[in-house]
Amino acid sequence: MVPGPRDRFLPRTRRHRGVNHTMAGTPATAQRRPPLAQPTGQEPPRIQDLLQSPKTVQRFQQLVPRHLNPERMLRVMAQAVYKTPKLAECEPMTLLGSMMACASFGLEPNTPLGHAYLIPFEKRRMQAGQWVTERVDVNLIIGYRGFIDLARRSGNLVSIHADVVYGAYGDMPADEFSFEYGSNMHLRHVPIGDNQGRPPIWAYAHASLKDGQAFEALPYARVLRIRDNSQGFQAALAAKQEAERNPNKSGWKMRSFESSPWVAHEHEMAAKTMIRRLSKALPMSIEFANAVQLDAMSDTGGVNYASFSDGVDMRVADVSTAAIDHQPEEPMEPLNGEREEVPVETGHDPETGEVREPARKEPAPAAKASRKQAPPPADDDELFSAT
Structure with missing residues (x-):
């Protein structure tokens, strides 16, 4: 069985009833990857280091839609952590996966554009009569303007x-x-x-x-x-x-x-x-269909964000070739609070089509083939002028 778009975000060993299978179709217990152990005396990598990893840069280049610039998207992700320090306490691969999910839709998180939000939240449990924080998770919430931008691509x-x-x-x-x-x-x-x-x-x-x-x-x-x-x-x-x-x-x-x-x-x-x-x-583009499903699943905490970061080695050895400036950029111009009816430009992306059947076997955003990156636009703000 080929997994549908919704299956892309589910934990791998719970996608289908019956025998648990991986994407390759063999029992999950036979192909489950062992966790990457950290070398003795070495601290776990920070999300800032992972964002500078050459493998991460390559993955973003594969995920980001053609009309956006992967390097700018990486800077926006770094700024999200800079502006919301609590995000740095999240499990690095889960946070990186949520960033990659956001990048695959071509949405910038935690900016005045209001396209999407990376929200840290504490998972707590009762211990000795007190609530204690077990871990810090992240939730990706797609905003109104993000859905408008995605809808325009149909x-x-x-x-x-x-x-x-x-x-x-x-x-x-x-x-x-x-x-x-x-x-x-x-x-x-x-x-x-x-x-x-x-x-x-x-x-x-x-x-x-x-x-x-x-x-x-x-x-x-x-x-x-x-x-x-x-x-x-x-x-x-x-x-x-x-x-x-x-x-x-x-x-x-x-x-x-x-x-x-x-x-x-x-x-x-x-x-x-x-x-x-x-x-x-x-009528929906591939990005719109996947974003709707992910956002609905995010409401109940049913998204396996770490699956997006598969293939990025946590043991970051060389970050010098993809240095990213973590200083905040100039703030973007706040958008007018008034909302007008948004005209839709046809032919926004010649590669995106309409998804009329939920079972259509389209590749998930994270599985897009590698392609040559188009040059960055002269003005990034023009990309969002209709939101």
């Missing part, structure tokens, strides 16, 4: 838009909002005034296609239930609770809560949730 979309509808508060009236499914299907939203203080009541996503339209709307209470079940939000709540118990020692945890996507960017995350739900009715 050739059948004319435009796509997602938003939140706000109700009345005090003297402020509610937004005008109506929709209908069936033979007279339509969706109409007229925002009224400032959203400050007004409660969200609906969320929706709408796409105009070359041969029609598609949309989905949900009461906002259901959106919040989806949020509450996500691993990223649960980790943020745990950080807040820990900070409230130890206000003098856990200031960074409160900052972590306040900067988490569902807290700092709730409007955009609600819109992203609706685009993800609408995706089943949209």
